[in-house]
Amino acid sequence: MPEGSFKVVIPARYASTRLPGKPLLPLAGRPMLQHVYERAMQSGADEVVIATDDRRIESAAGDFGAVTCMTAVTHTSGTERIAEVATKSGWTDDCIVVNLQGDEPLMPPALISQVAAGLAQHDDAVVATLACPLTDRQEWQDPNVVKTVLDRDGYALYFSRAPVPYDRDGDADAGQAALRHLGLYAYRVDFLQAYGTLEPSPLERIEKLEQLRVLWHGMRIHVGIAQQRPGPGVDTQADLERVSLLLGG
Numbered sequence: 203m204p205e206g207s208f209k210v211v212i213p214a215r216y217a218s219t220r221l222p223g224k225p226l227l228p229l230a231g232r233p234m235l236q237h238v239y240e241r242a243m244q245s246g247a248d249e250v251v252i253a254t255d256d257r258r259i260e261s262a263a264g265d266f267g268a269v270t271c272m273t274a275v276t277h278t279s280g281t282e283r284i285a286e287v288a289t290k291s292g293w294t295d296d297c298i299v300v301n302l303q304g305d306e307p308l309m310p311p312a313l314i315s316q317v318a319a320g321l322a323q324h325d326d327a328v329v330a331t332l333a334c335p336l337t338d339r340q341e342w343q344d345p346n347v348v349k350t351v352l353d354r355d356g357y358a359l360y361f362s363r364a365p366v367p368y369d370r371d372g373d374a375d376a377g378q379a380a381l382r383h384l385g386l387y388a389y390r391v392d393f394l395q396a397y398g399t400l401e402p403s404p405l406e407r408i409e410k411l412e413q414l415r416v417l418w419h420g421m422r423i424h425v426g427i428a429q430q431r432p433g434p435g436v437d438t439q440a441d442l443e444r445v446s447l448l449l450g451g
Contacts, residue, residue, distance in 0.1 A: 208318035208388070209249045209297060210242040211271075211287050213280035214263075214304035216256035220438055225254075225304045226262050227442060230449040234436060235259065236266045237307035237449070245314035247300070251291070253283045279412050281387075285394040295392035298322060303385055307445060308433025313386060320426040321388040327357065327424035329416055330388040333381035334428040342377030348411060349380040350425055358423040361411050384428060385435070387413075 214235055218224040225235040235252065242250040252263045255275045263270045271290055277283045284301055293299070298318050302309060313332060321330035333350050336342050342349065345363040353359055360366065361383055369376035389397075403418035405411075416423055436442050 206246075206319070206322070207248050207298070208246075208300055208315075208322075209251070209291075209293065210245060210247040210300045210302050210314060211284045212238055212242060212250070212252045212302050212304050213283045214252055214254045214256075214259050216254075216259055221436070221442065223258075224436065225259055227436075229307055229442070229446050233262055233266070234307050234442075235263065235304055236268075238302060238304055238309070239263070239266065239268050241307070241309050241311050242300075242302055242314060244311035245300075246311075247314070247318075249291075251287055252304075253280075253287045255283075281389075281394065281397055281412065284389075285398060288391045288394050293391050295390065295395075297391045299389055299391060299394065301387040301389070303435065305436045306385075306432065307436065308448060309386065310430055310432055312429055313384070313432060316426060316429055317386050317388045320424055321390065324422075324424040327422045328389065328393040329413065329421070329423045330426065331358075331413070331423060332384045332386050332426050332428040334384065334431050336377050336380060336382050339375070339377050341382065342380060348383040348385075350383045351380050352425055356425055358413075358417060358425050360417065361409070361413055363409055363411070381425070381427070383425075384432060 214225040226233045252268050252270045253273050255273050260270045271287045273283045273286045300318050317330050317332050341347050343365045350361045351359045367376050403415045406414040
């Protein structure tokens with residue numbers, strides 16, 4: 203495929219325990235999903251597809267001109283949903299696909315292209331993702347913030363909700379050795395097709411982090427340092443109100 207070429211798939215589910223119908227909730231006069239789609243369209247991707255199993259999302263996406271792909275209701279992760287899109291779209295094995303979550307209306311377009319380039323530049327990685335410095339010790343200790351630690355070449359050693367690495371002696375700021383993981387991924391289609399055949403790992407079940415399956419099977423994840431820090435995602439009503447203010451709504 204042409205150098206620098208990549209696709210973006212936005213998995214969007216209607217069901218959400220904390221915010222039912224989350225992708226369609228209004229933000230600054232538009233559905234949240236539309237903001238995410240517009241960020242993806244500004245990233246330089248040659249295709250952007252919304253993947254959903256809900257006709258309400260398909261209808262709303264059609265109203266703002268997005269391409270959608272209806273996928274099975276049985277998928278247990280966004281990665282599996284994206285694999286179905288890749289198959290239906292006939293994308294080649296070496297095609298790079300970015301997974302952009304449907305609840306990230308403030309994701310900078312530059313980071314979407316950065317994560318795609320990170321995978322293109324590292325042939326030995328099956329996945330690329332991004333991280334940024336932690337802002338303080340409280341963030342390092344927050345289980346809702348996923349941390350990662352890297353080897354000297356920028357490949358992930360581990361991802362955790364716990365404050366890693368552990369500061370045994372208590373005389374150093376261990377949080378400076380960790381990074382905040384951003385939930386933005388790039389894959390090649392051949393890996394996407396293989397992912398569903400990989401046995402889930404005990405680590406991902408414990409941490410509830412599906413990227414640990416990749417490491418458990420001995421594969422490599424390259425982690426780039428984000429060129430800028432993205433705005434907050436939307437998980438709760440409070441998040442929705444904060445993002446609405448940031449968008450001027």
